[in-house]
Amino acid sequence: MNDPETPVRWHLLITGVVQGVGFRPALHRLATAAHLGGWVENRSGGVHLALIGAESALQAFLTTLPERIPAQARIDSIDLLAQEPADPDAAPEPFLIRPSQASAAPRISIPPDLAVCPECLAEIMDPANRRHGYPFTSCTACGPRHTVLERLPYDRANTSLRHFPLCPACQAEYDDPADRRFHAESTACPRCGPRLNLTDDHGHPLPDPPLSAARRALAEGKILAVRGLGGYQLMVDPFNRSAIDRLRARKNRPDKPLAVMAASLEIIARYAHLSPAEADLLRHPSQPVVILDTRAEATGLPLDRLSPDTATLGVMLPTTPLHHLLFHPLPEDPTPPFDLLVATSGNPSGEPLCIDNDEAVTRLGEVADLFLQHDRDIIRRNDDSVAVALESAPQIWRRARGFVPDTVRLASPLGCDVLAMGADLKNTFALGFDDRILLSPHIGDLRAARSVDALESTLRSLLALWGRRPDVVAIDLHPDMQSSRLGERLADAFSVPLVRVQHHHAHALACMVEHGVEAGLALVFDGVGLGTDGLAWGAELLHVTPVDFKRLATFAPAPLPGGDQAVSRPVRQLIGRLASAHPELSPERLAALGIRPEEAGIWTEQVQRGLNAPLSHAAGRLFDAFAALLGVAPERITHEGQAAIRLESLARTWRDETESAPYRVRLRSEGLMLVDWAESFKWGIDALAMGAPPARLALGLHRGVAEAACRMAEHGAATTGERTIYLSGGVFMNRLLNALLLPLLRRAGLSPRVHGRIPPNDNGVSLGQALVAGRG
Structure with missing residues (x-):
């Protein structure tokens, strides 16, 4: 039997999020404190750790290691590669961080880019600190990772920071085991690191100090293109209606919401409702854009221009030192602090994010007035993430x-x-x-x-x-x-x-x-997806395995007169459904919806003759048609889901819970369960004719869809014996539908599961x- 006090040497491979998060420095501190010798090095497959000491001490070290690693690190596995006796008479070896080694098959998880940590933020705001006002300050707990990495393993020489050799002061921090920048690969300072510059819309450098001139331009209503962590952002003063309108016109983004960046949670709470779960999500090191309900009593902020279709606002906190410095003036900068700034993706509408300086000027020169640039290359574009809190749990949307x-x-x-x-x-x-x-x-x-x-x-x-x-x-x-x-x-x-x-x-x-x-029962509601029968699916109850599925229920198909044109113009979908169900809209109602009688006649004939009127089962199209019926759909869709978003927003304004009965649906079987909505359209037309408030009917539709989805799930449970139901598809981004459906499923004895970290x-x-x- 081995003596647990006999010195041994263990070689271990640790995988997970173990590079770019201060993992090796943490191992150095922990091993040194435990009086263990050995070394650690990055490898493409993870971190190779050699430990020397008594076997009992090594065992204790590994047992407690997962509890003591950096907050952003994660251990997926620890594999013992080899063990051998150590010389009991040899002098103790110091623990070292050795140069990295490459391997053929990487198994690590590369760390994401992380928002600036409190310690680095304090430094840039401290006039006595050598990094005061420096917009590229970072340490092992924050800063760029994925967007600057050229190759594995994660070392400075393998990133775009390799073009910035460390100055003596930064090198001393990098080499000091007691410093939080010990082996911080993205570290930099004003002397040795990346620098800002400001150009006009043709890319010509401007002589003024970049940061203060950029802040002044924002205060004057200019559109500023800012090179951030993973690409460019377009920024304007959100209190300046004219600036917002110019941004929308130049970017060709007439209605899609614009995200705003806020200086603090306290400022966010002035304009939006903020739950503890949403506050935690905003403070998370990933710092996504979080969708919040706006306050009806909020004044001053033109919410109708920031988010025209809904009473929500996408908000995030400053993610980098540069963003913080745009909000808060340095000494001798006369421009007052900003509370909020629009921060939307730096791209022409429908195109990818700009990441290169010259590319940005070429593609955004007719959008932005000025460009706040830097000279640290972005290796991979990475837009802002978007999230909500669903039943107090994070759900990522982008x-x-x-x-x-x-x-x-x-x-x-x-x-x-x-x-x-x-x-x-x-x-x-x-x-x-x-x-x-x-x-x-x-x-x-x-x-x-x-x-x-x-x-x-x-x-x-x-x-x-x-x-x-x-x-x-x-x-x-x-x-x-x-x-x-x-x-x-x-x-x-x-x-x-x-x-x-x-x-x-x-x-x-x-x-x-x-x-x-990897198998089970799922409800998948979305806008469109090609089915195995050649039709457009999108309201599906499926029993799935990784290699196969069985379709158990869906919505009855409805025609789309004009095909894709009907998706762009929801009133076509409405007429298509009425052509099948036969109720007619009055000339007055047609006029109110912007439909000429001759147009309605052509679309009806298309449906009746089957001319370019493909059938769709999609739940998203149902919401489009009802939005058209209630008069809230736009004449033409300018961004995905717009009509459904407006319908949800309208439904949220109806407060009388006793006056929102669900729409009527008919269930029938044609080899699978079909949910037929024809009766609901007739009921909705009659209700409108009798003066029913559109908001009440909008909420009624949501209740009807929730009831139908629950009936579909119950049918699936009865057919398969499965009691867990998985919800997926873009329609389940409708927070009102989730709020209605999830309790219904639970009351029916089912266990719903929703997306979290996967959109x-x-x-x-x-x-x-x-x-x-x-x-x-």
């Missing part, structure tokens, strides 16, 4: 800065390396290998050629970073998606098989995987695709 590129762990390894291409809206792609799936940052919509190019360049960059070549490529079942076409080309280039995955099957699995399962919308589809292809 997964980007602060959340990527962390991986999703699986219960068992995949059968092969997978590249999954996602969908065309809110695109992400996924890399699946071993027992994990890596989701890319939010790419965006793929309508523009630049967006497809951005998808391919980001994809090839991450494949190279991880040293992977896919064995199979997964794409959506719809052949005309840009992501599908690119996937076909890549499968051909890699000479690997192509797997087509049904859209809602992928949605369902994306929700299940984050709850640790319910198409941002998460690539995760499900990767699982299908990797298990097939």
